[in-house]
Amino acid sequence: MVSRTLLQEFTGIVGEDNVFTHEADRHTYSYDAAVLTPATPSIVLRPTHSEALGKVVALCRENSIPLTVRGAGTNLSGGSIPSEGGAVILTHGLSRILEINEEDLYAIVEPGVVTARLAAAVQAKGLFYPPDPGSQAVSTLGGNVAENAGGLRGLKYGVTGDYVMGLEFFDSEGNGVKTGSRTVKCVTGYNLGALLVGSEGTLGVIHKIILKLIPPPASRKSMMATFSQVEKASEAVSAIIAQRIVPATLEFMDNFTLRTIEDYSKVGLPVEAAALLLVEVDGHPAQVEEDAQKVESICLSSGATNLRVAQDDRERDKVWEARRTALSALAQLKPTVVLEDATVPRSKIPAMMQALEKISRKHALTIGTFGHAGDGNLHPTILTDRRNKEEWQRVEAAIHDIFDHALALGGTLSGEHGIGLAKAHYLEKETTRSTLIYSRRIKAALDPGNILNPGKITGE
């Protein structure tokens, strides 16, 4: 527990209403969406302006208290699990949209702004903020930046990091660092912003984010293709990419996932299908027409048994929202849901799907698969019960196999969920020993007291 004096100091900075030390509060922030052992902080703080945030960081540093910044806690790799006895810093009190600049196409936000709130505010001004992580309804932009969150539109529009023009953050001593600019080009100094993106709170505490906005596409068309064989759906994905079509979204769902989603959200998905593809093309109306026709003919010639074009936004939104419930729906079935994130070059999707099928049989596990097929970013999901030790061993062996296969296919451990605590010990496998040493040198130099979300990414 923090001392009485220290508690008073924290209270002096953030105010009495923003300090939480009750057991219930501390437990609430002891875990995130990853399947990992919780760790209970000794204090939870909610600064309401950036100056207070900087002072909190400085005070933590002076007292060697490890701190973990937390947005909505939707993290799937343990990035927002604090250190036992450390501090959790909530960003909900820092949730102002500071500027939406319509002339120069950027927005400036505080880290606690919810992703969907910014997207809506930007849309209301006739602009577009594309990154749309699955949890956008609750996830925060600070969390999105710290994790370099992906989403359903990554294929055409990229991920969160592609929209970060500049950052202001506090170093481990609470001093202000500024990087990037309101300009679309900036090479002034090291690209510290790009280093902070995806660094999972281990190198600094972000308090201001400049995000790039773009003009919205004039038109879009959404389709749902039904397949009686998984292989045919995955071949259609490769064929679409090979035809040089870049859909905004190209999502895959196997029968297990789509049935679970249908049970949960009742939107009328074709529960008999072996696999579904959800495809959205957008852009100029003429482009959209042509791309949609090509996608349709590729799907049908790849063996789709049915292809339905959404008749209006309502029909489209219904299916897209249902897709977003995948994790929640799957989570209802079993006590433990492990959502993996291994990613392969797009042409290797059919091979990866086959590998998953084999891994599922080899370890006698239920693995549902869905995800951003167009990115090569699949989410094989293992339903299990962590308390069943024998089964959990098989789960761990299966995860190991999934990583091995992804790497053998030229892929990567994590497309968008991050390394966090969950995969820190796998990092060297994909890279080299020297890569790990290089990364640890950066961490040690920038956070010599090791107070910024310790243990994440580099595993120390």
Place this chain on the structure above:
Amino acid sequence: MVSRTLLQEFTGIVGEDNVFTHEADRHTYSYDAAVLTPATPSIVLRPTHSEALGKVVALCRENSIPLTVRGAGTNLSGGSIPSEGGAVILTHGLSRILEINEEDLYAIVEPGVVTARLAAAVQAKGLFYPPDPGSQAVSTLGGNVAENAGGLRGLKYGVTGDYVMGLEFFDSEGNGVKTGSRTVKCVTGYNLGALLVGSEGTLGVIHKIILKLIPPPASRKSMMATFSQVEKASEAVSAIIAQRIVPATLEFMDNFTLRTIEDYSKVGLPVEAAALLLVEVDGHPAQVEEDAQKVESICLSSGATNLRVAQDDRERDKVWEARRTALSALAQLKPTVVLEDATVPRSKIPAMMQALEKISRKHALTIGTFGHAGDGNLHPTILTDRRNKEEWQRVEAAIHDIFDHALALGGTLSGEHGIGLAKAHYLEKETTRSTLIYSRRIKAALDPGNILNPGKITGE
């Protein structure tokens, strides 16, 4: 000079034909395209495979020899000026295109590949590598990555860093570091690739680059708009962006620049015009038609006296190539050409143009201005003679004023030319003292012997 023993060791690694110590050779690599004092290396090395490159780095480190990696030496901020008595490492011997993957849309190259050579090889396969720095005919991809080179297509397509999917590089001890992936999404570990991009050879020595490719636009249209007043041209730029049109290219040239280019390249530019805009829109043919019409009507209503649409690729290429000669053409006029790179938010282009006009008068200097107006990235160019001390003082004062105005308008010191030696002492002005300290900590941790291109960016 390096010792006889050391010379033998270097020769053993790279072979006798790839070690240069003659005075003429050493002088050849003592400067780059920036107006700065040259520094003569004691040895120039040309490794021909990446293993040799790693060994050269290790040997430099063991012997505390500062090393500067050099592509084509087109750097405009002194990034490729070596340390006096140090080693220059040429990348010309590492110039293989290792792979162009048409299914997964990436290329893997060595650092010495010339930008235009990759662009052509990719185009031959029906794909597109967009970054096109002004010097692309000679510049190398290693240099482009190390400087995060921009170019004429930055407005729509981004800069070099936006296409770097993965890197392999040697740390300061010559150990291999690997970051990123062949996949479009990757959050495996710190984004070291993004940190290396634009780090000007100070944090590692790149030997392999994975670059993203995209499908080429189906159609394009190029226009040249003539204005009788600079203000009207700059207002047209803002109006185009405000209309949510994103041209592939939106270049500005003032009368001084266009006359100089015309004298040099004789392509028939309208030498009476106060300013020219070169605009190219690309994409789906229907989109191109609409955008071209909008651009035309915006230019005319902003006061363009003439608008000419290029009738074919030949006419377009002639004008575009002429634009690319701007620096060479201006360089003929006076012994010293200072090409600045301050960048402002796009809506501030008219204000920045006015400021440049005033600065030119205040310091009684000839300042020609051209550049990537659509990015807010102008290149005010001061023609002078560095040997004229009195005039040079005025030049330095003018540069100072240019930076001050760019920063006051919410802009940045450098859009695409880098900090190098030229602007290292300005860095703190744009950011904070803590930003400089943070940057220096990274440098010191990753290169404790300070052998990797010392003095660049962080100014130590």
